[in-house]
Amino acid sequence: MMTKMKRRTATGLLAAIAALAMLPAGAALAQEKVIRVLRSPVGTFQGLYIAEEQGYFKEAGIKVEVTIGGAPTQNIAQLQAGQTDVIMSGAFDIITAVAQGLPVTAVLNTQNQGDVPTTGLLVPPNGTVKAIADLKGKAVGLPGGVQSTQGLLLLRALESAGIAREDVKIVNLPFDAMIESAERGAVDAIIPIGLFYSLAQSKGFTSVDEAYQFIKGNPAVIFASSKSFVAENADAMKAFVAAMEKAYAYGNEHQDAVRAVDAAQTKMPPDYIKTRYIAPFVAAFPRDVWGKAVADMERFGFIPKAPAEADYIWEGAPK
Template identity: 65%
Template sequence: MTAISVSRRKLGAFMLTAATIAALSASFAAADENSVRVLRSPVGTFQGLYIAEQQGYFKEKGLKVEVKVGGAPSQNIAQLQAGQADVIMSGSFDLVAAAAQGLPVYAVLNTQDQGEVATTGLMTPPGSPIKTLADLKGKKIGMPGIQSTQGLMIYRALERAGMTKSDVTLVNLPFDAMIESAEKGNVDAIAPIGLFFSLAQSKGFGELKEAYQEIQGTPAVIFASSRDWVGKNKETLKAFNEAMQKAYDYGNEHPEAVRAVDSAQTKMPPDYIKTRYIAPFVAGFQRDKWEAAIKDMAKFGFIPRVPALSDFVWEDAPK
């Protein structure tokens, strides 16, 4: 059994029901001039938002930024399309999938690249007999979104090992359910993200490191907006990006500020927060790495066509 590709899905996968939209409408105040309603990632790389607020960078730019905790990447894209947020955090490849289907979305700012030290990867529970990619044949792999960075990582790694996507079953799981699912044997391996990746490491999960190498250098979690909002709020968005870049610089120089946000905004164990690896914040996109990955997304059936970067990357996004 294999994953269903995005090309077989309908645009409705990114849309919300009327009831859900109505419920969401109360979650954000009506937008004012120079206000930005942000849906952040629930799993990490969001610390810059709180640092920008705490250090007064948003205030310096005359911005009123309201931050809410979002959901999975595709859910945040759906809320963006429904007008329930101005800027969202989403997976870089989830945004590509939306753009490939014609949704008017723009990547406007990066948060982190898949750097030298992994913040995601292919992991197995303690005691697992899976030691190589070949051992995955016939196994189930849990991940937060099949048409995702992690899905591409798995398929690229399998291809390099002489296997195909039909050799495994990818299972879509919530961020916070993957570790427990693997521990209970419901899936044989997982591809967690951010804080949950580090938590799996602390629990003694093994890692097939060759998988992560397949996506190294590509954008991880990004900020995105709708073309309509960008077109009407270019100066506001430029100010938001400038404030965030200052927050990135501050966070990279003061890791204790990042850990303080972790303590205030997550339920991760204090001892883990004190010692976890903090990947550097990066504002610009490595466009060549991203373009190569997009071509492979089409090859593996994640998207129906290869969109040009200019179709979904804002022209004023940091280089």
């Protein structure tokens, strides 16, 4: 005769099996899936922490482990080495990687360059650059060098002013060294991004407004993964994207939550965090605008040939 203990054990097991049977297809697998994310160090990463705090990842049946990454190309290298599953990288760095034959793909946007800039050409206080035409013979600091979103902005701007690429010194600077480099005169202008762009403005840097039009509407920092990972973990990736879309909606409605992440995850001054402009999160890619930029990347010699959209945007990415 079955003992009471055995009966209880058997009853519990049957209940667990019945509960699993009622889950949507793939949910049991997704519950066990851990997604390792290497985030950007410069901003637009707040959705990750909001999704965790609001329980969106848990609701989606996934666990997300977030690590602070480095420059866009460094994050791509770690993705290729299998050290992470999803990265935050520059939109144009991903195009460069795809054009070089690396099996990476964009899975989720973060923000577009909208009406209020989150990047652009900035000049330190008392700087001599007032217009694009003044850049001839000057030094411009870029995060990641010319092979970047900011590099495309600069080359498009120089072309509009009839200035040859060789007439401007392009200096590759780390994200956190750009402002100081301009303040001490090592470069005449900078094109920072994200939090560093806003921080530079708070320090008295002025914008050469005519330059921003050459990048407006494009994606900036995006999420990407390897093509093999999204193929083998399609359900988990769809769950990740769905959870992040909820986090974006929450962050857009509750900016205090975004500022709380800033305070916890950055070293930005508290007074600046309280007042900085927060660009809206956007999940879908601006495909037409991005496609034109990809074509210009080929024209300027960034890449040998522009890849097709299907080669650099995952089929499960939001539309």
